[in-house]
Amino acid sequence: MTDSSHSSKERSLQTRIVHPEDKLTPGFQSFSVPVARASTVVFPDLATMRALVWHDDSQWRYGLHATPTSLALAQRLAVIEGGQHALLQPSGLSAISNVYFALVKSGDHVLIPDNAYSPNREHADWLAEDFGLEVTYYDPLIGAGIEALIQPNTKLIWLEAPGSVTMEVQDVPAITQIARSHQVLSAIDNTYSAGLAFKPFEHGVDISVQALTKYQSGGSDILMGAIITADKNLHARLKRARMRMGLGVSSDDCSLVLRSLPSMKIRFDAHDRTALSLARWLKTRPEITTVLHPALPDCPGHMFFERDFTGAGGLFSMVFDKRYSPAQIDTFVEALENFAIGWSWGGANSLAMPYNIKSMRTANVWPHEGVLVRLYIGLEDEADLRADLERALDGLSG
Numbered sequence: 100m101t102d103s104s105h106s107s108k109e110r111s112l113q114t115r116i117v118h119p120e121d122k123l124t125p126g127f128q129s130f131s132v133p134v135a136r137a138s139t140v141v142f143p144d145l146a147t148m149r150a151l152v153w154h155d156d157s158q159w160r161y162g163l164h165a166t167p168t169s170l171a172l173a174q175r176l177a178v179i180e181g182g183q184h185a186l187l188q189p190s191g192l193s194a195i196s197n198v199y200f201a202l203v204k205s206g207d208h209v210l211i212p213d214n215a216y217s218p219n220r221e222h223a224d225w226l227a228e229d230f231g232l233e234v235t236y237y238d239p240l241i242g243a244g245i246e247a248l249i250q251p252n253t254k255l256i257w258l259e260a261p262g263s264v265t266m267e268v269q270d271v272p273a274i275t276q277i278a279r280s281h282q283v284l285s286a287i288d289n290t291y292s293a294g295l296a297f298k299p300f301e302h303g304v305d306i307s308v309q310a311l312t313k314y315q316s317g318g319s320d321i322l323m324g325a326i327i328t329a330d331k332n333l334h335a336r337l338k339r340a341r342m343r344m345g346l347g348v349s350s351d352d353c354s355l356v357l358r359s360l361p362s363m364k365i366r367f368d369a370h371d372r373t374a375l376s377l378a379r380w381l382k383t384r385p386e387i388t389t390v391l392h393p394a395l396p397d398c399p400g401h402m403f404f405e406r407d408f409t410g411a412g413g414l415f416s417m418v419f420d421k422r423y424s425p426a427q428i429d430t431f432v433e434a435l436e437n438f439a440i441g442w443s444w445g446g447a448n449s450l451a452m453p454y455n456i457k458s459m460r461t462a463n464v465w466p467h468e469g470v471l472v473r474l475y476i477g478l479e480d481e482a483d484l485r486a487d488l489e490r491a492l493d494g495l496s497g
């Protein structure tokens with residue numbers, strides 16, 4: 100050929116493999132969000148690239164920051180939570196750590212409920228030890244009494260309702276009202292409610308954290324977190340920290356969470372029904388002194404649950420009579436056939452885990468002597484779970 104034009108037909112095979120000529124069929128529609136995998140995002144020209152504003156969520160900039168798949172998930176999560184903006188994080192814990200790094204610095208003071216998710220405490224203790232953060236743990240039921248703990252350098256108040264493992268329900272509006280009157284930000288770990296059963300922004304909370312690892316994934320196979328806000332400037336502060344730390348999520352994982360979201364409320368309600376029914380039955384058993392289920396009156400803060408929540412999901416705890424030793428309770432947990440031993444709930448499978456609460460507290464004294472076992476009620480048949488618990492409890496007594 101003598102023609103020297105660079106028509107695509109004359110490009111070498113290798114270049115044509117890298118720059119394929121086929122384009123996806125326009126007009127194709129389905130219910131699923133396509134998985135957009137990207138490291139680099141390409142720009143039509145340099146002017147477009149130079150005009151980018153890093154905090155504008157509608158602009159594509161870099162695969163780590165957002166793809167159409169991750170943005171679709173973030174937007175749906177903001178709607179569920181009743182917020183405006185969401186940032187996706189590689190885990191629930193990384194959502195928590197991102198809140199710290201975005202909003203506090205050395206010399207600042209942070210308040211954390213004594214029943215907070217343990218890795219949050221560990222993170223805060225690490226920041227206190229190595230980075231000069233000042234941390235105070237407070238009685239989760241302190242309510243408006245939080246005011247006495249606010250110092251001139253207090254920048255952030257964490258909340259968690261109900262608290263991980265021990266289930267005390269906080270008076271969230273009482274605390275956030277004090278926080279606002281002192282210009283202190285409040286952040287809630289709202290994983291328990293999945294954003295469905297408690298609406299943090301209606302109760303004065305500034306930042307809501309979700310471990311999407313739980314109900315949003317629903318499959319016990321994804322780790323992801325989210326930070327949801329209703330304020331654009333706060334979102335931008337959190338987003339800047341996330342960019343600087345190089346945190347992002349994969350579109351493949353986002354697509355799996357997107358697949359589970361439509362069934363989340365129906366699953367949550369099913370977990371709720373079975374868990375509440377089993378909790379009521381467990382309360383009648385002589386081996387158990389206290390059932391800590393927020394919808395039952397024995398749970399501290401039950402009245403705040405009644406006032407502010409619309410449901411409970413599958414998680415609750417029970418305290419055994421102190422005549423049973425920790426070793427006996429271990430045997431009980433291991434005797435269960437339909438309850439696996441594991442931490443990360445939110446999937447279809449029931450779980451059981453014993454805890455030594457006294458070792459997890461620093462601010463207030465844990466009132467119970469017996470061992471606490473946290474149950475997560477999955478999607479199994481209720482009668483099978485009850486028979487399993489009954490058999491293991493009978494084994495304990497006799």
Ligand SMILES: *Cc1c(COP(=O)(O)O)cnc(C)c1O
Pocket residue numbers: 189190191192193216263288290291310311312313322323324443
């Ligand atoms: C599981 C959980 C987290 C952390 O989620 P990961 O994705 O496992 O890091 C945070 N808070 C609560 C209340 C949780 O249950």
